[in-house]
Amino acid sequence: MAQAVAHDQKEHAAGGHGHGHPPTSLGLNSRKVGLWTFISSEAIFFTALISTYLVLKPRNIALGGPEPQDFLGITLTAILAFILLMSSLTMVLALHAVETDNVRGTRLWLGATILLGLMFLGGQVYEFNKLWSEGFHTIVITEPDGKVERIGVAEHHLEEELPHLQAEHPNAQIQDTGRKPVTWTTSLFGSTFFTMTGFHGTHVAIGVVWLSIVLVMSLRGAISSRNSLTVEMAGLYWHFVDLVWVAIFTLIYLI
Amino acid sequence: MANQTSSQAEVAAPHHDAHAPSNVRVYIQIFVVLFVITMVEVFASYLDEPPINLETWIEITVLVALAALKGLLVVMFYMHLRFDSRWFTTLFTTGIIIATLMAIVFLLLWGYKASLGGLVL
Structure with a gap:
């Protein structure tokens, strides 16, 4: 027993917090090194997805895809951003509770974080459903000189937009290619948007599962200040997921 | 004990x-x-x-x-x-720097290609 305590002391002195995971040669806890490396690689992964969306945005419009502004509402996503920020607060409060051996607080704040994560996922499902149920029309304008222009018009703007287009192009042939739903396959906007936000939503869902496992461990009495790293690791991942939404909210919805 | x-x-x-x-x-x-x-x-x-x-x-x-x-x-x-530990900051910052450089190069490259021929792809 004394040896075990000595091991714990040695591990803590080296920056470790968990059991059975000795520090690296740098004196760092190997689980945390692994998670920070993973987070670092995830930052590159999500930057690639966001960059792809941004560079293909003009191409989507040139091909007569839907205008993102016609479909992406700021109000809903601002609420989702608030929910994730709130969940980051409850997550650090859960970590604080476990570090101070506040068992009730740990369970309460972990539960709150899970609930807020589920609310975020519910909001995302609502947004995806809304996009799928709405449609857009690609209007092909052929000028007398043969020049072709494609314009994407949201279904709910079609009636007001068509007379404008006819007035702007009096001699052109204007053809409506018909209604298309905003899905993963009908436009570059759909492909890049659903891939990016879908991956983020998947990360949130994984976070909810991870936190639920930690909550069950806490309910079984397996979580205390002695292994608070278990909560800290889940928290680091959760905050990173929030961080990604900070970027998506600004670069995709606000700009 | x-x-x-x-x-x-x-x-x-x-x-x-x-x-x-x-x-x-x-x-x-x-x-x-x-x-x-x-x-x-x-x-x-x-x-x-x-x-x-x-x-x-x-x-x-x-x-x-x-x-x-x-x-x-x-x-x-x-x-x-x-x-x-500063090592964690270094790990995270390395990823952020690579990601930022990648995004800048990506945006500049596609912006340049677009300026050459209008449409890209």
């Missing part, structure tokens, strides 16, 4: 001081700041529209700066990088 419990408590106690000031008040203050920045961001997204009509690049600069500030606060205080 009592000695062991005492030793365990000693092991756990310094953790709070060395790793992060587990200060609930700080956490709530950070949340309030993040909330206010988010509200400012929503307001700033209308800067290039009437009646303010600022240049779009100013709006984008303001929004990106505010998002970066939010990210910094989350990483420093909620992810505890401010109080944790």
